[in-house]
Amino acid sequence: MKERIRTLRNQLLLWVSAPLLALWVISTIIDHDVATAFVNLNYDRALLDTAIDLGRSVRAVDDRLYLDLPQPVIEMLISGERGRYYYRANGPSGEYITGDPDLPDPPESAQSDRVTYYDAVYRNEKIRAVALRVPVRPGSGQGAIMIQVADKSRLRDDFARQILLKMIAPQAILVLLAALTVWFGVGIGLRALSSIRGQIESRSDLDLSPLDAGGAPAEVRPLVLAMNDLLLRLTATLAGQRRFIADAAHQLRTPIAAIKAQSEIALRQVRDEPARATLQQLYTAADHAGHLVSQLLTLARAEPGAQKAIERQPVDLAALARETTMEWVPRALARGIDLGFDSTTPKTRTEGDAFLIRGLLNNLIDNAIRYTPQDGKVTVRVLMVEHSPALEVEDNGPGIAKQERERVFERFYRIPESSGEGCGLGLAIVREIAEGHGATVEVLSGSEGTGSLIRVCFRPAR
């Protein structure tokens, strides 16, 4: 089941549209009643007028009653603009005089009231009828003629429906417009939020500086301020943690130096081979510990919040890489590795923290030298890769298998059965620093088919 995401827009839309729709329904019901009443009033009056017309044409000759209907009245009855009327006239004692003989009788009350309206069914159709009592001769006591006139209810319903439609259609449009207004209004109102989202999305993960609350509306401001407060506390926590790591690492350095110094002195004094082997192991382990501590320090410095953001100073990659590579040459030579440098482009400026970029390169060179066998070749290169200044470190060592190329960047990960004595932090540091600079790191195969080539593409300087 996919969880339904509640959006402000949908909620507002629901809370605005639902009552409007309910109001619309209620108003439709009321409109229907009003329209029906209006139509009935109108049609009933016409029925009554017709009945009165018929009443006026009652004639009595020799006690025989008949209706002397003028031609226009007959025409009106048969084909009036409101359709055919039904009618019937009965004498005082109920005898049929003229009209539609099977027209349903009026209710009881019609015998006493002068005018009675009623609904009935005639020839399978609903009809509306009026019963009018007209005295045969006023004051003569001869009783009254009952005149009934009816029309089809369907006509009234049609008319009422037309009126209703004319009334509810604009209301429906109104509801629709309200919904649209909410839809777009919310979008416009939420622009403040998306600008803040933009601010958050576009920043480096090393940047924990407060968000700009300047343009935010009063409703969103508290959210931004709360977020900034959180960022501030996060910065403090991270700084504390980093300080702890840095302090711990620094504190470790002195005892490690002591172990190294003592084991070196012992190595000079002791002639016994097994003891020398043990001392050599001790020295090597201490050396590793020292390396690990340095790596931890670099990592602590590269981690989020180490600075407000990575300091964006202009950095000449070629100059930095050349200088750093030079420093590594003696160590590479000591391991019998040919370390060289190659720069093919004059445009090698990027922006960042020179200390960290140097740390990144130190780790790449260190790794290459560690894992490349004696008489191997390591080349540091500065070049342009699709308009981006890039650093490459290539070796002709064993290379990194394709399935390992992502994992080698994990902290403390070491390729199974690899030689060398790295601590597994080198490439993690490389990636951490690269990400902090908005740079990308890829592991490729060496250009001669063997070895590995690690490429870091930086952003060009603005």
Added chain:
Amino acid sequence: MRLLIVEDHPILADGLIKALKSADYAVDHATSGEAADHMLAAQTYDAVILDIGLPKLDGYEVLRRMRRRGSKTPVLMLTARDALEDRVRGLDLGADDYLTKPYDLPELEARVRALIRRGQSGGAAELRRGDLMLDTAGRRATIKGVPLELSARELGVLEVLMLRAGRVVSKEQLAEQLYGWGEEVGANAIEVYVHRLRKKLEPSGTGVRTIRGLGYLLERAGQD
């Protein structure tokens, strides 16, 4: 040669003292900044190895007081911090060199030797490398005492390489050095001088190695 080691970690200090004593230095040891300050005021040393992180009086303060007294004794600072600011601060206060812990003893010993040499002669007049000797004042070089025929520019290249023995010297650095003799030197010319120098140095056992894309390096032959 009398050295002062200022280090409060007893085991590390013990290691340093043993190492330097075995290299025939007379070594004094101070475990606090205050003690070091007193000893430096009372006695002249040929070099001081000074830890920065000391209780009470830190290494920076010891160095500041020393320089205020007008002492020119060379100082090697030992630091557990590798932040650039820490190094710059030490060097600004008058330290001559610094080492970040943990270091290798041979490295420390080499730095101490270099410090003492600098302190003694204000820049050594004679640079030695195995059988090869360069007299920078007399501007001549010998192999096992036999004079080496070198042009002024070849001598200039050799001097730069020997001064930075074991480290890479770029063509630009060499060109800059030779520029002092009054004319512009191109990269191709440098290659020629190095080529000739390499041939002439062959009997000495010291080689000039070409480092791809970076420059040259005087290879270790014999000790530092």
